[in-house]
Each structure stands twice: as C-alpha cells, then as structure tokens.
Amino acid sequence: MPDSPTFREGLGVIARGIRDEPRTFTLAVLGSALFGAALAGSGWVLGQVTDAVLVPAFELGSVSASDAWAATGAMALVGVLTAVGVIIRRGYATVTQYRLQARYRRAVSRQYLRLPLAWHRRHPTGQLLSNANADVEAAFAIFAPLPFSFGVAVMLVVAGVTMFDADPVLAAVAFTVLPMLVVANAFYQRAMSPRVSRAQQLRADVSDVAHESFEGALVVKTLGRETEETARFSARSHELREANVSVGRARGAFEPVIEALPTIGTLVVLAVGTVRVADGAIAAGVVVQIAYQLTLLAFPVRAIGWVLAELPRSTVGWRRVGAVLAAQGRMTFGATDLPGTREGREVRATGIDHDVVDPDGSTQRLLHGMDLHVPRGSTVAVVGSTGSGKSTLTTVLVRLVDPVAGRVLLDGTDVRDVAAGGLAGTVAYVPQSTFVFDDTIRGNITLGLEDGPLAVGDDEVWAALRAARAEAFVRALPDGLDTRVGERGASLSGGQRQRLAIARALVRRPSVLVLDDATSAVDPTVEQQILAGLRGTDGVTVVVVAYRRSTISLADTVVHVEHGRVTDTGSHTELMARDEAYRNLVEAYARDAAEREQLAAGGTS
Known part of the structure; x- marks a missing residue:
C-alpha cells in the first residue's frame, strides 16, 4: 500500500481542490465517465459486430448492406462518444488544474504581502519563489490525471459487467491481472514517494542558489568568485540530477512490469478463449470482446498509477505551500485615518x-x-x-x-x-539599497500613481526630480522621462539611482x-x-x-x-x-x- 501519511495528506489536497473548483472538476469527471463507458462499450460492440457480421461474412462469403451499415454506425457512434468524452475531460481537467494553481499562487502572494518583514528575512528569496511557483504547481498537478482515474473506475465497472455477462470463466481469467496491477502500483508508490520528495526539495534549493548568484552577480565578479559560484550551483544541480535519475530508475524498474501485465493477461485470455471456442462453450465474438476490452483497460488503468505517482509530489508541494499560508506574525492595523x-x-x-x-x-x-x-x-x-x-x-x-x-x-x-x-x-522611506525597476524614469517615480484620484502628472514628476537634484541628468537622457533604465537601473550610476529613489518618495508629498x-x-x-x-x-x-x-x-x-x-x-x-x-x-x-x-x-x- 502507499505510504499512509502521504496517502492521507494527498487525499486532503484532492479534497481541497475539489472544494475550491467543484463545477469544473465535476464536468471533467462527467466527461471522463462518458469516455470510460464509451471505450468499455466499444469492446461489447466489437464482439457483437464479430458474431453478427464478421463470422457470417467468413462463413457465407457475403454480408448484407444493412448489417454492414449497422455495424459501421455502431462503431462510429462509440467513436464520437469517446471523442466527446476526451474533449470534455481534458478541457475541464486542464481548467481545474490551472485555476487551482492560479488561486494558490495569488493566495501565497497575498500572504507574502501580509507577513511582516521579519518573517521574510528568515526565509531565502529562492525558497519563496519556489513556494509561489514550483510548489504550487506540484501541489495541484495531480488534477491532470485525477478525472481520468474516475473515468477508469466507470470503465472497469462497464467492462466487468459486459465481460462477466459474456463469459464468467474468461472474464475471471482476465480480471486476475487487476490484483497484480494493484500490488505492482503499491510497491511503485512506496519506492517513488521518498525519491519524489527529495527531488522537489532540491528544486527549491537549486532555485535558491541560482537567485543568490544572480542577486550577487556584481560581488561574484568583482571578487573573482565565478568558479566557486559555478561549483556551488553545479553541486546542487548535480544533486537534483541524481535525484531525478533516481526517480527515473524507479520508473524504469516498475513501469515495464506494469505495462507487461495487461499484455500477458491478454495472451492468457486468447489461449483460454481459443480452447473454449474449440469446445463450443463460447462464440468467437466473446473472445474478441474480452481480449479487446482487456487491451483497452491496460492503458487507462495506468491513470490510477499516475494519480498515486503524483500523490507524493502533491503532498510535498502542499506542505511547503501550506507552511506559507499558515505562517503567523502578520501585521495588524487599526481603523484610525x-x-x-x-x-x-x-x-x-x-x-x-x-x-x-x-x-x-x-x-x-x-x-x-x-x-x-x-x-x-x-x-x-x-x-x-x-x-x-x-x-x-x-x-x-x-x-x-x-x-x-x-x-x-x-x-x-x-x-x-x-x-x-x-x-x-x-510617511516615505528611502532605504540604503535602492531598487530601480526595468521601466521608464516616469514609471519608476510614479509607481502606480499614473491613474486614479492620486494620479500625478509630469509637472509633479519634474518637481520631485528637481528637489532630488535629478532634473538635469534626466533631461539629458535620450527620451527624458520615457527613457527605459534597464534591469535594476543598469544604465544609471549609483548616485542617479539614489536620486530617483528620493524623487519617488517626494512625488508622494509625504509629511x-x-x-x-x-x-x-x-x-x-x-x-x-x-x-x-x-x-x-x-x-x-x-x-x-x-x-x-x-x-x-x-x-x-x-x-x-x-x-x-x-x-x-x-x-x-x-x-x-x-x-x-x-x-x-x-x-x-x-x-x-x-x-x-x-x-x-x-x-x-
């Protein structure tokens, strides 16, 4: 069985996602159920077509036009229903997944804004970026295969009913494959859970090191630490590579087995079915139906494995996201204006x-x-x-x-x-470390005051620049206030960036x-x-x-x-x-x- 705590936490993530997006998830499940029922039913239709059309055609050497059109229409109807189910399932599963990711990215971002500066100082920036991006993505990636797995459950029910109705003996032979698939998947998840958890943690670590290196690029270059920083990043990257290789090895060991089991089951069904047909116990169409349905089940049943494979990753991602959302220490405000x-x-x-x-x-x-x-x-x-x-x-x-x-x-x-x-x-504050956005001079000074009741015009911007003794150098720029300054104000000197920051504060007319x-x-x-x-x-x-x-x-x-x-x-x-x-x-x-x-x-x- 899958690791119990991970399994329970994963179910909690699923329940949370369904609660947050009930409509789109329900539509995805309904589409998947239609797909599963139509695909399983196609085996029954193929069996009927075999007995009613193909076998007589071989025996008599001809088939009536009405039978041929009926068989064609039945197969076409099944194909259309299957396609409609796939479109609905994939479309709404994608919408569900991306809406949940967008919802929780916004929730994490709002939490970052609410949490005090002291909390931010205790957490590396790279980790915070990973929480808002990679961890949220991992937490709700499970909603891509999840609706498919519900359709698989419907498919199993429909296929089981039609197979046992056609021939209980042959159906029993076919369904012996399913317990083996369940056991194989259980061992698969037990092997995958710790490997996926480590890989997800290392993704955040690599992001953290990369952010530090980019943030401190000037220090790294001036001190000649490029080789050391490259080695530090390479060490973490190699750890992540090894973790991902370990995940791949586990998949490589288990997936061929999981792939082979349905194929082996199909061969056994054909062998047993041939004997029963020869004995006159069943018609040839029954063997075709059951073998075909078992073949169809081989790939969709994997969806259950995909869900179980995503559970550890979703659990780890949610733990990291949930830790941010549950963080305490946010600032409280009064009501005094x-x-x-x-x-x-x-x-x-x-x-x-x-x-x-x-x-x-x-x-x-x-x-x-x-x-x-x-x-x-x-x-x-x-x-x-x-x-x-x-x-x-x-x-x-x-x-x-x-x-x-x-x-x-x-x-x-x-x-x-x-x-x-x-x-x-x-109150306006200009810190020691001045941050300049990759924007125009005007955009860096107004920062949101372009529109609305507090909007400031160019006259106010120039007045603030004049007070900060920045007017002269701004007027000398090629496009004046519309000059883009590059990332972190790369085209400006340190003194110019500081004067822009002072003008940014003054344009708000602080007390x-x-x-x-x-x-x-x-x-x-x-x-x-x-x-x-x-x-x-x-x-x-x-x-x-x-x-x-x-x-x-x-x-x-x-x-x-x-x-x-x-x-x-x-x-x-x-x-x-x-x-x-x-x-x-x-x-x-x-x-x-x-x-x-x-x-x-x-x-x-």
Missing part, C-alpha cells in the same frame, strides 16, 4: 526594544529602550557606527517591523492604530521622510543641496541616517546611537564638544571620505 496635511508631523519613539530572529531560531536584541523625538518640520540626523541600530530604527519608524516593546507615534497617534495603507500615504543613508552614493555637494532643499519642502519632517559632517551639520538635531541605544542628543556643535565617541566617529568618517576623494583624484593615501 491620519488627518490630511502637507506639513510635517511630529515623530516620537518611546522605549523601543526590537529583536531579530536568526535563521537558527535564536534571537538578538538590536534596539534597547530607544527614545527619539523629531519635532514637526525639523530635520534629525541619526549618527552611529556600523551595527549600532540606525537602519533598524528607520524600519521601526516606518513600520516595516514592529518593536517588541515601545511605541512609535505620529502626531500622538500610535502607528499600529493607523488603518491599512494610511502610513504609506504620509515624514526617512532617509536611511540614501545619499551615500551622491556627491557631497549634491547631497547638501538635496537636504537643504528638503528643509524647505512644505515643512516636511526629515529623519536622515548620515555620516558626512556636511550633511550632519544641516540637521536641527543630531542623535548619537551606539549598541542599540541613544547615547546623546543635541546639535552637531554640542555633540562635538561633549561627546568624545561621537567626535571620534565623525572625524573618522571625515578622514575616510578625504582619503577616498584623494584616491579618486589620482592621489595616494
């Missing part, structure tokens, strides 16, 4: 603690009781060494993640009480703008112009993670962060005078910037 304003908002973070969960399940505390106050319309610079918690703080402020303790308030409203989508309408080191690739002079311009942009509140002295000096307030804690707050001048750690950090940044400028100019350090 933030009042509309084109002016800045007060931002206050109090007692913020935040943990990160490592892939091994352990947790690390990144923020410890952090407090931050950003008055309305002011600019606050967050300064700290690498790993001090600056970027984590920005993700908490814009609610990409929720803290384990503490609150973030906008004009006194807890961000967790804001209605879904409300925060994105008032609060959070920049996580978002101008690091921009020339210092341009960076100063951008930040100076932001201070006069409708009084927007700005939180900027910075390290350049020229940038920090533009801020109204500087917050020094170390080890996930705020160690000092004040103006740049005040912190330089009283905070030695801050002074050393800023001076180190300044020395590093000067050395890089020297190297860029062709000097020596």
